[in-house]
Amino acid sequence: MSLLCVSIFVDASGDVPLAIDRAVRAVADGARIIEWRLDALAEEPDGLTAIRRLLAESPAPCIATIRAEDEGGTWQGDEQTRISILEAIGTGDHPPAYIDLELRAWTRSANLRQKVRLAIDHASQVRDISTRLILSSHDFGGRPANLISRIADMAATDACTVGKVAYMARSLRDSLEMFDLVAERVKPMIGLCMGEYGLPTRILAPKFVGFLTFAAVDDGAATAPGQPTVRELAETYRFHDIGPRTRVYGVVGHPVGHSLGPTVHNRGFAEAGIDAVYIPMLVAPGWESFKATIGECIDHRRLDFGGCSVTLPHKEHLLRFGREVGAEIDPLAILARAANTLVVERDADGGVSGLRVLNTDSVAAVESLAAGLDPSVPPIEALRGRRVAIIGAGGVARAAAAGLLAHEAEVVIFNRTRTRSENVVRDLRDHGAISVGRTMDELACGCFHAFVNATPVGMTGGPAADESVLPDDLPLDDSMVVMDTVYTPRITPMLAIARDRGARIVDGTAMFVAQAEAQFEAWTGRTPAEDLFASVLASRPGVRPESS
Ligand code: NAP
Numbered sequence: 062m063s064l065l066c067v068s069i070f071v072d073a074s075g076d077v078p079l080a081i082d083r084a085v086r087a088v089a090d091g092a093r094i095i096e097w098r099l100d101a102l103a104e105e106p107d108g109l110t111a112i113r114r115l116l117a118e119s120p121a122p123c124i125a126t127i128r129a130e131d132e133g134g135t136w137q138g139d140e141q142t143r144i145s146i147l148e149a150i151g152t153g154d155h156p157p158a159y160i161d162l163e164l165r166a167w168t169r170s171a172n173l174r175q176k177v178r179l180a181i182d183h184a185s186q187v188r189d190i191s192t193r194l195i196l197s198s199h200d201f202g203g204r205p206a207n208l209i210s211r212i213a214d215m216a217a218t219d220a221c222t223v224g225k226v227a228y229m230a231r232s233l234r235d236s237l238e239m240f241d242l243v244a245e246r247v248k249p250m251i252g253l254c255m256g257e258y259g260l261p262t263r264i265l266a267p268k269f270v271g272f273l274t275f276a277a278v279d280d281g282a283a284t285a286p287g288q289p290t291v292r293e294l295a296e297t298y299r300f301h302d303i304g305p306r307t308r309v310y311g312v313v314g315h316p317v318g319h320s321l322g323p324t325v326h327n328r329g330f331a332e333a334g335i336d337a338v339y340i341p342m343l344v345a346p347g348w349e350s351f352k353a354t355i356g357e358c359i360d361h362r363r364l365d366f367g368g369c370s371v372t373l374p375h376k377e378h379l380l381r382f383g384r385e386v387g388a389e390i391d392p393l394a395i396l397a398r399a400a401n402t403l404v405v406e407r408d409a410d411g412g413v414s415g416l417r418v419l420n421t422d423s424v425a426a427v428e429s430l431a432a433g434l435d436p437s438v439p440p441i442e443a444l445r446g447r448r449v450a451i452i453g454a455g456g457v458a459r460a461a462a463a464g465l466l467a468h469e470a471e472v473v474i475f476n477r478t479r480t481r482s483e484n485v486v487r488d489l490r491d492h493g494a495i496s497v498g499r500t501m502d503e504l505a506c507g508c509f510h511a512f513v514n515a516t517p518v519g520m521t522g523g524p525a526a527d528e529s530v531l532p533d534d535l536p537l538d539d540s541m542v543v544m545d546t547v548y549t550p551r552i553t554p555m556l557a558i559a560r561d562r563g564a565r566i567v568d569g570t571a572m573f574v575a576q577a578e579a580q581f582e583a584w585t586g587r588t589p590a591e592d593l594f595a596s597v598l599a600s601r602p603g604v605r606p607e608s609s
Contacts, residue, residue, distance in 0.1 A: 100136040203229055
């Protein structure tokens with residue numbers, strides 16, 4: 062079992078009551094141990110009194126840390142003073158469960174070693190629960206060259222109960238190495254990679270039986286780069302349910318921090334009683350980094366990687382990867398020239414027994430639009446013979462067009478860059494009725510049953526957040542459907558205008574939910590409970606459902 066530890070900085074003695082309140086809240090949210098970061102408090106004239114109060118009132122067992130500046134802390138005092146404070150709290154009435162000290166300081170100072178040993182011995186003689194020692198090392202510039210020997214030094218130090226290594230990950234592959242180091246530990250170990258590339262090591266600590274993982278009490282309170290909050294770990298990732306047999310899925314992209322995937326898929330696993338977790342997996346842009354990282358994830362036996370969602374900029378890379386490794390490839394992914402789902406099938410021993418590459422965006426766009434046109438009949442009947450204008454010629458436009466043609470709809474592609482729309486039409490023209498929209502004025506011909514925005518226009522934080530891709534004077538009525546693939550905000554400027562003009566609207570969450578449901582089914586063979594993903598999204602601030 063791994064502990065969920067909340068790390069709390071206490072800046073001044075006046076902040077102690079607030080710090081204790083925050084710790085109480087963190088324990089209610091799922092934290093099992095508190096790290097009191099005393100770097101600043103220890104420098105105050107009456108700091109020791111405040112520290113004693115913190116330790117006495119700590120709502121859970123705690124770690125006392127006065128982190129030196131050269132390892133990412135703020136402690137600027139001299140080593141003698143730091144030793145005296147650690148000795149005083151170790152031999153006081155409420156000794157912490159653990160004292161954290163840098164391996165570097167421990168190695169450097171015989172005096173410190175002696176004083177810390179005394180404090181530990183004293184505490185264990187007079188109390189049931191003795192203070193133990195965590196020896197730690199931190200590197201904010203990347204993986205230290207002597208990482209392995211540091212871990213060996215921690216293991217060889219009798220007084221050290223737990224070894225801790227933390228360094229800034231340069232890629233997800235650093236996390237994979239850390240998983241092995243933690244799994245092969247000779248004494249309890251904390252092994253964490255910092256930064257966004259290192260997030261998997263924080264979430265998956267229980268899978269490799271890391272001693273603990275650190276979390277922030279709330280947003281903006283992280284004590285190291287990349288630290289999630291206690292609530293995210295406990296609720297979204299179900300940290301306390303993760304164990305050595307938990308299968309790992311994720312979302313691969315750059316960026317991935319905004320993805321709603323972890324929210325819906327982890328809830329899906331929980332509701333279906335499936336021992337699996339879905340995590341953000343940041344992979345740097347470029348084919349080489351994608352290929353190397355995904356290949357290593359698949360081959361990493363301990364990770365038990367079951368597959369992933371793939372988003373920008375790696376959708377074309379996934380298709381190429383599938384071809385290179387001889388995966389079974391969904392024909393819609395070939396038509397769309399992009400894929401968004403990897404399925405890794407494993408045998409009972411954990412070996413890879415099959416790889417599948419799919420494009421669930423295509424199925425999702427078809428299902429959402431068909432439901433908007435006529436929910437009472439199967440998609441093929443709702444779409445057959447309908448004329449659909451797609452605005453955009455990127456990956457989603459291709460996926461939607463391929464799926465719509467397979468359902469016998471007629472498609473016209475409108476795009477800012479004409480050559481791209483011509484390329485889509487050239488690639489798909491053998492599969493149905495598809496043509497290029499020459500000017501945006503053609504949208505007003507009165508001959509379209511549906512309009513689909515497959516550009517980022519209207520997306521919060523995107524290139525034209527307040528704009529609509531449809532002309533202002535486009536005649537609309539309730540026989541027409543306007544669908545957006547953008548889902549943040551849920552009602553984009555285009556959808557708001559279309560609704561005001563009387564058209565039926567389909568927002569981007571419908572497509573998001575449909576593609577996520579298809580992925581869940583591909584990975585698990587199970588269909589998520591009806592409306593589960595939609596209701597999970599609806600309960601999130603900023604992604605509120607509205608009936609159209
Ligand atoms: P993509 O391959 O980068 O293509 C983007 C398309 O948008 C291109 O055709 C581009 O035109 C056009 N475009 C970009 N900025 C524009 C602007 N300011 N004005 C007019 N056109 C513009 O992206 P994608 O993968 O197809 O994704 C498109 C959108 O789909 C994303 O923004 C996302 O919101 C949405 N999406 C939704 C879901 C879902 O589940 N709901 C899933 C995936 C994606 P040019 O060719 O001229 O550059």
